[in-house]
Amino acid sequence: MICPSLITPLQLSSSFSIQNKGIFFSKECLFINKTWKHSMCLSLKVSVARSITKEGNFLKANNKNVLTNVPDNVVLTPWTDGSAFVGATWDEQSSRHVFNLGVLQEARLLCLYRFKLWWMIPRIGNSGSDVPIETQMLLLESKERATIDNEELVSYVLFLPVLDGEFRSSLQGNSAKELQVCVESGDPAVVTSESLKAVFVNSGNSPFDLVKESMKILEKHMGTFSLRETKKAS
Structure with missing residues (x-):
């Protein structure tokens, strides 16, 4: 059964010649075929709902x-x-906490990290041990085989x-392939026992659209910066 909330408006396509009634599945669309006077195909495009969830000891993006x-x-x-948003709680208060997010392995990754006070450079890798301290952005590539046409599906986190x-927060890794978060105030007098929104996590099919969308979400939520496209000319 197809959930009505996942179905976009009907689309007509003339690229298929219909001879028999039937149902065909493809990578992106569910095609329900009927005989039409003009040999046209009625297609229902099913979109996959995106989600970031924690289930037991797993952090999942779109159920992966x-x-x-x-x-x-x-x-x-x-x-x-x-x-x-992902964060953590602790039993003791401190001005600096380092906590594990989980084990990251067998995933192509790109990170931007601060290697000098005013400079950032990229690094690539495939596990948490490849993430340097003071990482300000981490992009993961996830691949899987489609069950219908055996094509490779690529998504990003x-x-x-x-x-x-x-x-403030930053990412880092260790030799056990664990992805860690460092949360610090920089002032011994400013302490906390929780940081619930230390890291923003988002997912999508295009890395470029994903970064752009994420910055728009953070711009609206935090209200501490403006994107270039929304800045008013002085």
Whole structure:
């Protein structure tokens, strides 16, 4: 059964010649074929709902595992469709916390990290151990085989450490292939026992659209910056 909420408006396509009644599945569309006077095909395009979820000890994007062995103190707050904030809670208060998000392995990744005070450079890899300290952006590529036509489906997951109150965040990895988050205030007098929105996580099919969409979401939520396209000319 197809959920009505996942079906976009009907589309007519003349690229198929209909001879027999039947149902065909493809990578992106569900085609329900009938005999038409002009040999046309009525197609229903089914869109896949995006989601970022924590299920047990797994962090998932669109029902696919992104991180494994996620600790119990990691907290996920759903935000918009396909996005969420990830943070953690601790038993003790401190001005600096480093916590594990989970194990990251067998995934192509691109990260931007601060290697000097005012400079960032990219690095590529395939596990959490390839993520350097002071990483400001992490982009993961996920691939899987389609069950119908055996084509390779590619999607992307974006991790953006953000400001959470008086605390800044950054990503890093360790030799155990764990992806970690460093949360710090920079002031020993400013302490906390939780940071629930330390990292923004989003997913999509295009890395370019994903980054652009994520920055628009954060611009609206945080209200501390403006994108170039929305800045008013002085």
